[in-house]
Amino acid sequence: MLDPHAALPFAAAVHSLARPALRLTWDSRQASPEVAFVALPGEKMHGNRFVEAALAAGAPFVLTDLDVERAVRVPDAQEALFAWARHERAKNALVVGITGSAGKTTAKSYVAAALDAQFMPVFNTPPAIACFLIECGASFRPLVVEMGIDRVGEMAELVDLVRPDVGVITTIGATHLEALGTVDNVAFEKGHILRDVAGQPIRSFVGAQAAAYFPGVDTYGFGGATLAGQELEVTAEGASFTYAGQAVSLPHAATVQAEAAVLGLALAQGAGIALNEAAGRMAAVQVPGGRYRVHPGRYTVIDDAYNASPIAVTAALDALSGFPGRRVSVLGRMLELGDTERALHAEVGEHARAKADVTYGVGAFATELGERAYRTVPELLAALTADTKDGDVILVKASRGISWTLERRAAEGVGLDTVVGALLAGR
Incomplete structure (x- = not known):
């Protein structure tokens, strides 16, 4: 209480x-x-x-x-809230902070399962984080906090609030460039999570993709990572691998989820938690809707429509390419990419054409994103549902807020999640 x-x-x-x-x-x-x-x-x-x-x-x-x-x-209610949050957080023995250009929520879900931790809900603004720390800080269970930023200086503020014992960066890529400017700036700002409020290094891990930005920091994943899983196998049914002799099986998962599970096992091992227990909890992870959730059936729908950035879309397309059947990508605009947005959409579209058999695009950069381009979501949906066949695998991904038209976005609030809903209803 x-x-x-x-x-x-x-x-x-x-x-x-x-x-x-x-x-x-x-x-x-x-x-x-x-x-x-x-x-x-x-x-x-x-x-x-x-x-x-x-x-x-x-x-x-x-x-x-x-x-x-x-x-x-x-x-000052805000200052009081943050002071209260820091006070309660100090009562907890293990707080893991996770950031990155993509994969934060996935990593949070698997790490929390491995550690049997309490974790932040989807909404991760500073006030939400503060309320979470106040409500859960005194718990005997570890805490896992997702720490997203979209402006310069914000990560330093979050570190001052959360004061993580372990800092994690999943990936570094082109996100929030309107405010952060360059990918190097993204890495610099997110890198604050690897140090304490005094600027001293804390226990830290970065995904293999981000390793070049943070030399000397332990990496996790597969292949040459410092903390590496072995014998990774990804199929339409899911991912399997071993870590420190422990077999791991993740239903409906791809490489990104397997990498997050390696991170979870490494942290569980460091916390003295039995790996078989951690692996068992991770096998039951259900990520929130819109974050690479696979819905098998007469045709398979991959719901990844919550948010998008070039690195996240590329990873989702790579996962799509591993499925049997006709592979269909449905992509919408990625937001906050600044002056380079057209070129970045074109690069993602080229990757889509290489990984999918049929490519759809919708919105401002529809022609860059897909061979079948539509101005509005209703037009796209009509064409997509008419063409969908049994055995298809359909990936749906875009940034939140992509709507019927730019002018009607605020009023209608209709995004590609409506496409996912219609596809699932049509099965």
Whole structure:
């Protein structure tokens, strides 16, 4: 329980009617008799505007600078939230931070399973991470935190908040270039996760793909990695390999998932966890929807539509090429690529043509991404469903927010996840 009357790591005036809560939220719509509300500043409005709504919903307390009933009153709610998060995180013996241009959620899922850890949900903004640390920091179980960035300086801020004992970088590639500028800058910014707040190295691992950016740091994966799995075999049914003599089988997985499992086993081994137990838990991992989730059936749908970057799309296409049957790629625009976006879309499209038998593209760079190009998702979907055959394997991947048209994106909010839904419904 989160007791506002207990010792807090910040100065606060606690209202006498404030009650303990099970969870925290900065979204007043989620406030309830068990969920307290934190009134944070937003891009368009301050959370203070929703304090009364949270109280009306029964919030046990509200963290705010307002003098209201059940208030935990502080000068700055965001600073108080982060101070509280650092205080609770310090009670945990093992916190793993994971970042990368692609594969963060996959790595988080497998590492958490291997360590039997508590882990961040999909939403991984600084306030979400802070709430997670407050709610789970005192747990006897390890914590796994996904740490994504999209601007200069953000990783240093997250390291100050999370203070990971182990830092992991999965991959380095062209992501968020509008803000970060170059791939070298991406590596530099993400590299902050490999050091503590004083700039000293911590226990660190990087995926083999990112090794060139971080010389001297232990790598994980296969082949020449420092921590390497052996005898990797990837089929339509999944991936299998061995690590330190332990056999591992991952249903519906590809190389990316197998690499994440190697990382999980290496961390489990370092934590003194039996490898057979770690391998058993990883075999049952279900990644969140939209992140390389394979749906077998009359035809197979690979739902990878949550997000996309050149390195992530390339990896998904490589996995697609290993399936039997007619291989179909359905690709949409990758966002935040800056001035190089057309060239990067063309490179991905060339890779798609090499790995898939049929290539579809939709949106602003449809012709670069596929031989069959469509302006809108409905037009694409009509053509795709008419052409789909039994035995096909269909990969669907794009950045979130790709919609019917650019002008209607905000109003309609329709992305390639609707294509996945229609394909699954049509089986």
